[in-house]
Amino acid sequence: MPELPEVETVVRGLQSTIVGESIADLEVPWEKSLVANDPYESIVGKLITYVHRRAKYIVIQFDIGALVVHLRMTGKLTPVFPEKHVTVILHFESGRTLYFQDTRKFGRMEYTDNPEELLEHIGPEPLSDQFTTQVFYKMLTGKNRLIKPLLLDQSFLAGLGNIYVDEALFQAGIQPLSIASSIPKERSIRLHSAIQSILAESIKAQGTTVLNYSHGDNQSGTYQAALQVYGRKDQPCLVCDTPIIKIKMGQRGTHYCAQCQKLYK
DNA sequence: CGGCCATCCTGCACGC
DNA sequence: TGCGTGCAGGATGGCC
Numbered sequence: 001m002p003e004l005p006e007v008e009t010v011v012r013g014l015q016s017t018i019v020g021e022s023i024a025d026l027e028v029p030w031e032k033s034l035v036a037n038d039p040y041e042s043i044v045g046k047l048i049t050y051v052h053r054r055a056k057y058i059v060i061q062f063d064i065g066a067l068v069v070h071l072r073m074t075g076k077l078t079p080v081f082p083e084k085h086v087t088v089i090l091h092f093e094s095g096r097t098l099y100f101q102d103t104r105k106f107g108r109m110e111y112t113d114n115p116e117e118l119l120e121h122i123g124p125e126p127l128s129d130q131f132t133t134q135v136f137y138k139m140l141t142g143k144n145r146l147i148k149p150l151l152l153d154q155s156f157l158a159g160l161g162n163i164y165v166d167e168a169l170f171q172a173g174i175q176p177l178s179i180a181s182s183i184p185k186e187r188s189i190r191l192h193s194a195i196q197s198i199l200a201e202s203i204k205a206q207g208t209t210v211l212n213y214s215h216g217d218n219q220s221g222t223y224q225a226a227l228q229v230y231g232r233k234d235q236p237c238l239v240c241d242t243p244i245i246k247i248k249m250g251q252r253g254t255h256y257c258a259q260c261q262k263l264y265k
Numbered sequence: 266c267g268g269c270c271a272t273c274c275t276g277c278a279c280g281c
Numbered sequence: 282t283g284c285g286t287g288c289a290g291g292a293t294g295g296c297c
Contacts, residue, residue: 055290066280073290074275085275104274106291145267162290228294249268252290263287270296279287 002071004056004126004159005202009221010077011053014060017079018098022047025091033087033102036111043067043090043111055122055158059115066115075100075107123157126195131157136192140180147183148176148249151195160195163230164202166255168194170229175263176254182264201226229255 002010023046028034036042046062053059058069058077069077076082078099080108088100088109100109112118124131139157143150150156151165160168169176171194174187183191207221228238232255233246 003291070291072273072292076278102274103276103288108292149268152291251271253288268297270294272295273284274289275289279285280285281284 001073001161001163002056002075003161003164004053004199004208005205005223006221007053007056007058007159009072009204010071010204011051011058014051014058014077015174016161018048018092019050020048021092021096023090024093027089027091028087029089030087033100033105034109034111037233041113052105054119055117055124055125055154056161059119062117064108065111067102067114068110068112068115068118070108072102072104072106072108074103076102079243089096109224121155123153123235125158127199131192131196133189133192137185137188140183140188145180146176146249146256147174147178147180148252150180153236157195159199162252162254163193163227164198166230167198167228170256170261171189171198173261175258175261176256178248178262178264184264187262187264196214229257231255 022149023044025247026040026043042065046064049063050061051058056070058071060067060069067223078101079096080099082099082101085101085103085105086099087105087107091100092098100107104132110118142227148165151160151168152162166176168191172191174183174191196243202221202223205221205223205226207223207247229244234243235245236242237257237260239261240257242257244255245258247254
């Protein structure tokens with residue numbers, strides 16, 4: 001499941017492979033994966049000028065307009081022909097090809113003239129200079145919401161998904177069922193620090209590989225080796241040996257150590 | 266406002 | 282072996 005570090009890894013790969021390419025042709029084997037008023041007219045003939053990431057979105061910027069891509073759970077962008085589940089194909093003038101492969105077909109590519117407008121509802125980037133401990137504490141105060149769903153809310157904070165939220169809350173010693181506004185300042189600083197260090201470390205490791213997720217050309221990230229609670233149901237906590245608990249919050253599997261993580265109500 | 270549920274999809278791990 | 286069931290989940294939209 002690509003979260004911020006996995007998407008960042010994909011974007012870095014694309015920056016060195018598709019910038020400067022022009023789109024010669026387009027195929028859409030799965031219509032719902034490409035959102036555009038007139039796909040062929042919007043995309044074919046465009047030049048890719050740069051690629052960047054915003055939250056979990058990949059923005060493929062054209063000379064005019066952009067393709068905004070969300071991989072959701074199983075989406076991949078690959079130059080290598082995948083046998084199955086190809087949803088969109090971009091053919092370049094160079095003769096090379098980029099395949100959007102997406103097993104569960106939740107991922108989307110959307111053409112837009114104005115990508116900033118499309119993404120304006122997204123919250124701050126957790127690795128930006130603007131996201132300070134002070135700013136984060138202010139964001140939490142007054143939020144009468146459970147901390148886990150709040151951190152998953154992309155309009156609150158960009159880029160975190162189910163895995164890294166569980167990891168960050170463990171590292172900060174906060175139970176996922178805690179109320180955001182009840183978290184003391186000292187703990188919010190730990191949470192801020194946990195979010196930043198986990199994301200930075202995972203980017204260094206080129207992300208986490210779980211289930212069938214891989215990026216680029218069949219490579220895999222290695223951050224899964226560093227996971228402390230995610231996927232460790234009933235296994236001993238790495239700090240205190242208490243078995244890790246797994247509950248459901250919303251529809252998300254949620255892992256935590258009831259001993260190490262404090263509940264703020 | 267906030268929490269919960271269904272929706273979209275397929276593959277895989279179960280139990281019988 | 283094979284079939285049915287449940288689970289995995291990001292974002293959105295509807296409901297209470």
